[in-house]
Amino acid sequence: MSKTVAILVARLIFAGIFAMAASFKFAGMSDTAGYIAAAGFPFPLLLAWLAAIFETALVLAFLTGAFFSEAALLAGVYVIFLAFAFHGPSHWEGNQAEFGFFVDHFTFLAGLLYAAVHGPGERLAVHRGFIWKREAEPRLS
Template sequence: MTNSVLLLAARVLLAFIFILSGWGKFFAIEGTAGYISSVGLPAATLLAWAAAIFELVAGLALLVGFRTRETAWALAAFTLFAGFVFHFQPSDQMQMISFMKNLAIAGGFLALGQTGAGSMSLDARLGTARPALA
């Protein structure tokens, strides 16, 4: 497989969870807000809407390879934040598994932020793709 095919596969796999999660939040915004407030964050409804929009838009941008580096870095930060705030509960094995998954996903985003989207992307079509960072 070429690097471009592998980068496309990475983008699709990483984007999938955020597209579905963001879309799902639109239909369960009150449940999302309840979960957010359960960890003590303020303005839970506003944060729930922001999370839904961010996850859907960022997931779609990543999928098509638009502003891939910036999107990957933003998703890495979001994923780390969510992992620490919602899942870092050492006494709960299931939450810690979710936390470790968030760490792994963030690692994938950091790698994608380093390499960019590859030639099979909107970035490449628009001529905005940059070579991998040194």
């Protein structure tokens, strides 16, 4: 029972983080586009919309368990991309806190990788996906 609760709480945390990120983007799309433009990326408004839609898809995957491992892997790649693009070494000189933000992304990556390998758990999960399909566990009589 405690394993199930821990997995569900972890899924809710993942979903909550990406839900907050997406809601901030949707609420201030032009601000998000400005932040993306300031980092030097082309088509900032398009990228802001794509990021918000992607984060919403991650929320759905984490809440339902559908394509959970794939979503966790993609989220990990996304999180590390964000670390380097918006908090990487070029930002450290101006603000030492940026180094902490950068490192935090790697701890988040560790959790996402662990989740990708272990899946969404047995309860409250739609077991659909392309990779790491869960095999039926043998039952002891």
